């Protein structure tokens with residue numbers, strides 16, 4: 641009998657906690673070998689570096705959204721993963737924070753040849769309890785993510801009161817009465833409960849194939865969208881999606897970690913409107929590990945990442961995601977924190 645692989649899609653707005661959940665899944669289901677598709681909107685992968693283990697079956701898909709420009713690539717990747725199906729058990733897809741999960745799920749729901757090999761078991765939406773109300777007001781995609789999911793994981797619940805948490809649950813119920821809402825407290829995800837949840841198999845009635853059959857999973861040639869790029873030395877603007885854009889900055893010099901923390905704190909307090917997410921892998925020769933800088937909304941965290949190994953390209957890599965971003969302003973700010 642053909643071995644059908646289970647698929648889980650993780651969605652949720654920028655910074656809600658998807659990568660943290662992927663790590664919790666990897667360690668919480670240690671007996672399951674996961675193939676993981678990591679999609680990031682920036683050209684450079686940062687999330688893959690934040691995963692707790694390196695694995696041959698981690699596929700990074702950068703500089704575009706699986707839900708739109710990279711959707712064709714999904715077929716390629718499914719083909720590749722299927723060819724080495726004996727090396728993994730289940731597939732996890734971490735969408736970008738601005739993806740519409742319906743578009744990622746479509747091949748699994750409508751394409752018969754994909755369905756013969758892959759079964760979409762659940763779409764999990766990670767929701768930031770502290771920020772979701774603002775996100776729902778600002779971006780339609782936050783609503784789409786909640787509306788399409790089978791399970792809503794109300795994350796960072798320790799940051800809000802229990803009365804507000806109940807209010808939020810009521811709001812989420814109105815956006816998606818069919819989904820089950822689970823509450824996660826301080827990264828304490830109940831992974832087994834999550835993986836017991838399965839979508840209603842017949843929820844989408846009478847799906848129709850939407851692609852011309854070709855190749856193993858109806859592979860169609862990728863028609864990649866032109867991506868606007870503006871050069872500025874090592875800094876450039878990369879990709880636009882739903883009015884949300886990404887800037888990538890790279891610097892080979894030592895970053896002064898104290899200086900950047902201070903600078904970021906002031907920035908978040910005074911100027912951060914329209915900046916949804918900053919993720920940085922920071923380099924300083926005095927630190928044996930990568931320093932991970934993250935901001936979500938006005939919150940910031942700085943933590944240790946993987947150690948630098950010989951042969952690693954030692955540099956600072958910072959991704960900023962938001963609307964109407966000032967490339968020159970960010971470049972100036974980060975340059976001012978480099979050690980002379």
Ligand SMILES: Nc1nc2c(ncn2[C@@H]2O[C@H](COP(=O)(O)OP(=O)(O)OP(=O)(O)O)[C@@H](O)[C@H]2O)c(=O)[nH]1
Pocket residue numbers: 652653654655656657658659660661687736737766795796797799824825826827828917919934936941
């Ligand atoms: N306080 C608190 N922080 C959390 C929790 N879960 C995640 N975080 C923090 O939130 C930040 C973003 O988490 P990620 O897991 O990277 O979020 P993400 O959804 O993968 O982010 P994007 O890939 O940029 O969309 C990190 O600094 C995490 O440490 C939680 O339950 N409580």
